[in-house]
Amino acid sequence: MLSQGKYEEAIDEFEDLLKINVNDPIVIKHLINCLFKYGLYLDDDFTPDYKKAAQCYEKIIELDKNNTKAWYNLGILSFKQKKYEKAIEFYNKSLKINPKDKYVLYNMGL
Numbered sequence: 001m002l003s004q005g006k007y008e009e010a011i012d013e014f015e016d017l018l019k020i021n022v023n024d025p026i027v028i029k030h031l032i033n034c035l036f037k038y039g040l041y042l043d044d045d046f047t048p049d050y051k052k053a054a055q056c057y058e059k060i061i062e063l064d065k066n067n068t069k070a071w072y073n074l075g076i077l078s079f080k081q082k083k084y085e086k087a088i089e090f091y092n093k094s095l096k097i098n099p100k101d102k103y104v105l106y107n108m109g110l
Contacts, residue, residue, distance in 0.1 A: 007038035028063050035060050036069065043077060050077050068094045072104050079107065 014031035021027050039056030042049040054077055060070040075090035087107075094104045 005041075007034060007041060010034045011038060032060050032063055032067070036073075039073060043073070043080075048080075050081060053077055066097050068098045068101060068104070071097070072101070072107075075104070075107065 011031065011034045014027055014034055017027045018024065018031060035056040039053045039060075041047070042053035042056065054074060057070040057074045057077070060067050064070070071090050071094035075087045075094065078084070078087035078090060091104050091108050094101060095108075098104075
């Protein structure tokens with residue numbers, strides 16, 4: 001499904017699996033992967049849906065609060081919407097987890 005661009009269907013399937021196999025690391029890993037791919041698709045400059053993209057990244061954080069990429073991507077979304085203080089807040093959360101993340105540090109300098 002994911003390779004066919006059916007992100008929502010794939011996410012629903014993995015969420016159903018997670019209800020059966022609570023805290024299964026393999027299911028969580030695949031669900032996070034689906035959410036990332038869908039979030040990046042929604043965050044595209046040609047088809048932006050920042051609200052849904054943010055929901056994907058927030059769901060990732062629910063599953064893994066130390067996921068620096070999700071915090072970073074929330075920062076990027078905020079920056080794109082000119083919500084600069086919010087972007088800095090998300091970048092700082094990412095840096096607390098990985099203080100040497102060169103991508104976050106670069107965006108903090110913008």
